[in-house]
Amino acid sequence: MLQHADFSPSLHPFAKSDIRLGHRPETATSVLSGMPMTYSRGAEIYGEGEAFNHIYQVVSGVVRIAKLLPDGRRQISGFYLPGDIFGFEAGEIHHFSAEAVVQTKVIAFRWQSLIATGARSIGFFHELLNVVMKDLRHTQAQLLVVGRKSALERVAAFLLEMSERSASPDLVELPMPRHDIADYLGLTLETVSRMFAELKDLGAIALDGARRVQLLDQDRLVGARTN
Amino acid sequence: MLQHADFSPSLHPFAKSDIRLGHRPETATSVLSGMPMTYSRGAEIYGEGEAFNHIYQVVSGVVRIAKLLPDGRRQISGFYLPGDIFGFEAGEIHHFSAEAVVQTKVIAFRWQSLIATGARSIGFFHELLNVVMKDLRHTQAQLLVVGRKSALERVAAFLLEMSERSASPDLVELPMPRHDIADYLGLTLETVSRMFAELKDLGAIALDGARRVQLLDQDRLVGARTN
DNA sequence: CGTCTACTTGAACAACATCAACTAGAGTGG
DNA sequence: CCACTCTAGTTGATGTTGTTCAAGTAGACG
Numbered sequence: 001m002l003q004h005a006d007f008s009p010s011l012h013p014f015a016k017s018d019i020r021l022g023h024r025p026e027t028a029t030s031v032l033s034g035m036p037m038t039y040s041r042g043a044e045i046y047g048e049g050e051a052f053n054h055i056y057q058v059v060s061g062v063v064r065i066a067k068l069l070p071d072g073r074r075q076i077s078g079f080y081l082p083g084d085i086f087g088f089e090a091g092e093i094h095h096f097s098a099e100a101v102v103q104t105k106v107i108a109f110r111w112q113s114l115i116a117t118g119a120r121s122i123g124f125f126h127e128l129l130n131v132v133m134k135d136l137r138h139t140q141a142q143l144l145v146v147g148r149k150s151a152l153e154r155v156a157a158f159l160l161e162m163s164e165r166s167a168s169p170d171l172v173e174l175p176m177p178r179h180d181i182a183d184y185l186g187l188t189l190e191t192v193s194r195m196f197a198e199l200k201d202l203g204a205i206a207l208d209g210a211r212r213v214q215l216l217d218q219d220r221l222v223g224a225r226t227n
Numbered sequence: 228m229l230q231h232a233d234f235s236p237s238l239h240p241f242a243k244s245d246i247r248l249g250h251r252p253e254t255a256t257s258v259l260s261g262m263p264m265t266y267s268r269g270a271e272i273y274g275e276g277e278a279f280n281h282i283y284q285v286v287s288g289v290v291r292i293a294k295l296l297p298d299g300r301r302q303i304s305g306f307y308l309p310g311d312i313f314g315f316e317a318g319e320i321h322h323f324s325a326e327a328v329v330q331t332k333v334i335a336f337r338w339q340s341l342i343a344t345g346a347r348s349i350g351f352f353h354e355l356l357n358v359v360m361k362d363l364r365h366t367q368a369q370l371l372v373v374g375r376k377s378a379l380e381r382v383a384a385f386l387l388e389m390s391e392r393s394a395s396p397d398l399v400e401l402p403m404p405r406h407d408i409a410d411y412l413g414l415t416l417e418t419v420s421r422m423f424a425e426l427k428d429l430g431a432i433a434l435d436g437a438r439r440v441q442l443l444d445q446d447r448l449v450g451a452r453t454n
Numbered sequence: 455c456g457t458c459t460a461c462t463t464g465a466a467c468a469a470c471a472t473c474a475a476c477t478a479g480a481g482t483g484g
Numbered sequence: 485c486c487a488c489t490c491t492a493g494t495t496g497a498t499g500t501t502g503t504t505c506a507a508g509t510a511g512a513c514g
Contacts, residue, residue: 118352191501209511
């Protein structure tokens with residue numbers, strides 16, 4: 001059995017921020033319904049440079065969006081959990097790649113179909129716009145974390161972010177390895193590991209294995225985060 | 228006279244990526260036309276926490292989007308030049324502030340009006356969506372720069388970005404002080420200054436004062452940038 | 455029980471930040 | 485037009501944070 005809890009719909013798919021295409025009445029045309037896909041751990045959903053044809057909604061599992069430099073350095077721009085939508089692109093091709101962090105189910109929606117259909121519905125584009133704007137906000141927030149915060153603050157910010165998105169805010173399951181966390185925060189995995197240890201020493205968290213984190217003192221974490 | 232060239236419409240306003248509201252025929256209702264505004268150097272266009280009511284298009288000048296931490300640390304997420312549109316927000320309030328880097332003219336468009344009007348036009352929302360997705364792409368690219376690149380690479384990337392957006396790709400005018408560049412790149416102004424000196428020593432650039440940069444060897448710059 | 459990968463921890467090092475002094479250039483007023 | 489002032493920028497010396505290299509530990513799986 002896997003070490004981590006499976007990331008099946010904790011927030012059930014098609015949640016609040018949902019574009020809700022799956023919930024249309026049966027009268028909906030078939031172009032509107034998405035295509036379900038399953039990916040195993042580490043599998044690529046789309047690669048950097050591939051044509052942009054679909055956007056995706058996570059049903060279960062976790063997806064990371066990343067870019068790799070020729071010399072092996074990598075930056076992860078975000079993790080997407082059940083209900084989240086990812087894969088938006090301004091141009092013809094994807095500039096980042098998307099990979100399954102664990103066994104993951106997604107629904108793929110053809111972008112052209114969404115655009116064509118959305119033109120008929122007033123609220124639809126607005127919802128789509130909102131999803132992208134939220135993504136933008138998240139990326140800007142992450143830019144602040146990576147550009148201006150200390151290693152301890154970054155790890156604290158990460159744990160608080162995961163906590164907010166978790167079903168149980170005080171007991172966070174981390175589906176991704178240290179290496180992914182490091183590449184998300186602009187650190188090395190060793191530094192991430194040391195900061196976990198430091199937060200533990202500070203009494204802010206307790207660790208049950210590497211992947212299960214108990215947030216003992218949220219205030220102390222918020223203090224460590226700074227903002 | 229100012230040291231830097233004035234950033235009057237080098238790419239004229241309402242350029243390619245434009246939402247082109249100003250170009251509508253006279254039959255357009257008045258809610259559609261934007262409100263022209265002028266800001267002097269350093270003036271705030273909107274502040275963090277203020278209500279989100281308008282988006283803006285730069286007519287002339289330069290705008291920086293920034294977030295300030297309580298202890299004075301600051302992250303700039305981007306610079307906006309003539310023709311660019313900024314100010315998108317998913318929620319009710321702005322999470323970053325917008326300030327004029329130099330004397331700047333913008334046109335403010337009421338968001339509610341855009342949404343209401345856009346519902347009538349099929350291509351309009353799509354264009355809006357594209358502007359936001361481009362912004363997202365830029366912020367993701369910046370996250371890679373800030374999270375994974377060395378000081379030299381960051382400054383090289385900055386100069387190449389400014390070059391691409393400049394009328395004359397080989398002679399770049401920098402409207403912003405070193406401090407702004409530093410806060411954009413997640414560095415200190417001293418480090419930025421040193422990296423300029425290093426690029427000069429490498430023969431990649433020449434400096435005519437602090438604000439005018441000649442790109443002598445674009446290849447060497449691209450090499451320094453890494454990606 | 456053995457192996458593999460993920461994670462942790464330690465020691466030495468490098469890159470960038472900080473602190474400080476100095477320089478250049480723009481604007482101001484005599 | 486020149487001297488004064490103010491801000492922006494540069495450069496040097498030192499310090500700190502996080503990286504790198506290395507060795508060891510802990511679970512998960514066969």
